[in-house]
Amino acid sequence: MSSPIRFWITSILLFTSSTYLFADVRVGDAFPALSIIGPAGAELPAATGKVMLVDFWASWCAPCKESFPTYSQMHSDYRARGLMIVAVSVDEKQGAFDSFVKKMGPAFVVVRDRDQQLVRQVSVPTMPTCYLLGRDGRVRFVHQGFHGAETDRLIRKEIDALLAENSPAS
Amino acid sequence: MKTTPLRQVSALLLALLGLTALGGCASSDLVRVRPWERATLADPIMKPDRDPLATAMTEHVYFSRESASGGRGVGGSGCGCN
Numbered sequence: 001m002s003s004p005i006r007f008w009i010t011s012i013l014l015f016t017s018s019t020y021l022f023a024d025v026r027v028g029d030a031f032p033a034l035s036i037i038g039p040a041g042a043e044l045p046a047a048t049g050k051v052m053l054v055d056f057w058a059s060w061c062a063p064c065k066e067s068f069p070t071y072s073q074m075h076s077d078y079r080a081r082g083l084m085i086v087a088v089s090v091d092e093k094q095g096a097f098d099s100f101v102k103k104m105g106p107a108f109v110v111v112r113d114r115d116q117q118l119v120r121q122v123s124v125p126t127m128p129t130c131y132l133l134g135r136d137g138r139v140r141f142v143h144q145g146f147h148g149a150e151t152d153r154l155i156r157k158e159i160d161a162l163l164a165e166n167s168p169a170s
Numbered sequence: 171m172k173t174t175p176l177r178q179v180s181a182l183l184l185a186l187l188g189l190t191a192l193g194g195c196a197s198s199d200l201v202r203v204r205p206w207e208r209a210t211l212a213d214p215i216m217k218p219d220r221d222p223l224a225t226a227m228t229e230h231v232y233f234s235r236e237s238a239s240g241g242r243g244v245g246g247s248g249c250g251c252n
Contacts, residue, residue: 056206058206058209058212060208060209060212060213061212090206091209092209093209096209116206119206120204120206123204124206125205126205127205127206127208129205
């Protein structure tokens with residue numbers, strides 16, 4: 001094949017494939033590894049066999065601020081039973097992240113997706129969005145936004161159901 | 171000018187590339203500002219009613235001119251949260 005034809009075919013393929021690079025993570029999909037965040041993600045405690053709640057938030061997002069006390073309460077209620085909460089900040093500025101965390105004092109794990117790698121890969125539909133993962137690491141429930149007591153009630157119900165399931169190894 | 175098969179194939183591929191590029195503009199999935207990129211839009215400075223005095227003055231001018239009051243829309247910044 002001559003080189004101009006090869007050039008055009010490669011260009012078209014690259015262009016069309018780039019549209020689908022960041023597909024949404026949906027219910028049933030495997031959630032990307034948190035190590036993509038960088039060193040902060042790699043140092044997270046092992047989540048193997050645990051039910052996980054991954055929440056995407058930002059310091060500039062008012063509902064995110066409202067959600068933190070709820071997640072702190074969930075953390076203390078469910079930690080012993082095998083729930084791990086990881087709140088992933090999409091803040092671009094380290095200072096904004098630090099002051100928010102200092103002010104809110106969350107009891108759960110908080111990391112910053114510094115280069116917004118994970119959030120791009122997951123392609124969250126809104127801020128905040130939380131993903132509930134089963135013991136097998138697959139997405140089981142997705143909650144867009146935070147609607148106070150209603151969201152709290154729904155998530156707790158789902159966590160109870162997920163915790164009642166046996167781990168894939170057992 | 172004599173058209174060679176190579177030139178024709180190149181023109182066809184160029185047209186295909188152009189169509190693909192324009193077709194992308196019609197996609198409903200295209201979002202210019204992603205939810206996690208709205209920090210600047212969510213800044214309080216983006217609120218049109220952030221200064222109560224300025225809002226009151228603007229309202230006064232508006233209803234004096236138009237002989238109508240209210241109906242100025244809703245408040246809030248542009249973070250699109252919830």
